[in-house]
Amino acid sequence: MALELKNPHSVMAALQTRPIDVTEIRLTAGSAQGNWGDVADEARSQRIPVVIKKSAPQKMKRRQSEDQGRRTAGSVGLVKPRIPAVLSELFPASEQGAETGGLWLALDCIQDPHNIGAIFRTAAFFGVRGIVLTKDRSAPINATVYDVASGGMEAVPFAVETNLSRSITQAKETGVWIMGTSEHAEEDVSAFSQDRPWMVVIGNEEKGLRRLTLEQCDVVTRLTPTGIVDSLNASVAAGIMIARFSPFGPGTK
Numbered sequence: 001m002a003l004e005l006k007n008p009h010s011v012m013a014a015l016q017t018r019p020i021d022v023t024e025i026r027l028t029a030g031s032a033q034g035n036w037g038d039v040a041d042e043a044r045s046q047r048i049p050v051v052i053k054k055s056a057p058q059k060m061k062r063r064q065s066e067d068q069g070r071r072t073a074g075s076v077g078l079v080k081p082r083i084p085a086v087l088s089e090l091f092p093a094s095e096q097g098a099e100t101g102g103l104w105l106a107l108d109c110i111q112d113p114h115n116i117g118a119i120f121r122t123a124a125f126f127g128v129r130g131i132v133l134t135k136d137r138s139a140p141i142n143a144t145v146y147d148v149a150s151g152g153m154e155a156v157p158f159a160v161e162t163n164l165s166r167s168i169t170q171a172k173e174t175g176v177w178i179m180g181t182s183e184h185a186e187e188d189v190s191a192f193s194q195d196r197p198w199m200v201v202i203g204n205e206e207k208g209l210r211r212l213t214l215e216q217c218d219v220v221t222r223l224t225p226t227g228i229v230d231s232l233n234a235s236v237a238a239g240i241m242i243a244r245f246s247p248f249g250p251g252t253k
Contacts (some may be wrong), residue, residue, distance in 0.1 A: 117147065188221065
C-alpha cells in the first residue's frame with residue numbers, strides 16, 4: 001500500500017531514485033508551483049499521473065495564503081515504501097569494514113517515528129552506510145518517518161531485524177566495531193575517535209539499550225552534559241554521534 005507523503009522533498013527524492021514506486025501526485029488547486037511544482041514537473045516527465053484537486057473553500061484559501069513558503073496543505077505524493085535490505089547487503093562478507101571504513105547505526109527499539117525520520121535525515125547528510133532497526137517494539141516505517149527524513153529514507157540502506165544481537169554479530173564478522181550509548185557509561189565519547197569503522201547503537205527513548213545489546217558492544221560511551229539539562233532526545237544524541245564518527249564529519253582530518 002502506498003504512503004501519502006506530505007513533504008515535497010521526500011516525494012522528489014523518491015521520484016529521482018525509484019519512480020516506479022511513485023503511483024500518483026495529488027495537488028491542491030494553485031499549489032503547482034514552488035517545490036510541489038517541481039515535483040509535478042518531474043512526475044510528468046516520468047509519466048506518473050498528476051491530479052489537481054478542486055479549489056478549497058474561501059476560508060481555506062485565506063489560511064493557505066498566510067502559509068506561503070510552507071508545504072501546501074492537502075498536496076501529497078503516493079509512494080510505496082522501500083523494501084528493507086537484507087543484513088548481508090549492509091555488511092557484505094566479502095567487504096571488510098576495517099579496510100573500507102565508514103559508519104553504521106543500529107536503533108534498538110526506537111518508538112517515535114519522528115526520531116527515526118530525523119535520524120535518517122542526519123544519516124543521509126553524513127553518508128552513513130546503513131541502519132539496522134529492530135522489528136519488535138519499534139515505530140513502524142510509516143509516512144511520518146519518510147516526511148521527517150526529507151529524502152533521507154531514499155539515501156540510506158536499512159534492514160529491519162527481529163534479532164539485533166545477530167545483526168551485531170554479523171557486523172563484527174566484517175570488522176566493524178560496536179559502540180553502545182548509555183547515560184550510565186563510564187567513558188565519555190571524547191575518549192574515542194574515527195580510527196576504525198563503527199556501528200553506533202542508539203537505545204529506546206526511555207529505557208535505553210537492552211541488557212543483551214549492551215553486552216555485545218565493544219565499548220559503551222556517554223555524551224556528558226555540561227549544562228543544566230542532563231539528557232537529550234534520541235535523534236539529537238544520534239545526530240551528535242553521527243557527526244562525530246562519520247568519516248565525513250567535522251572531526252575528519
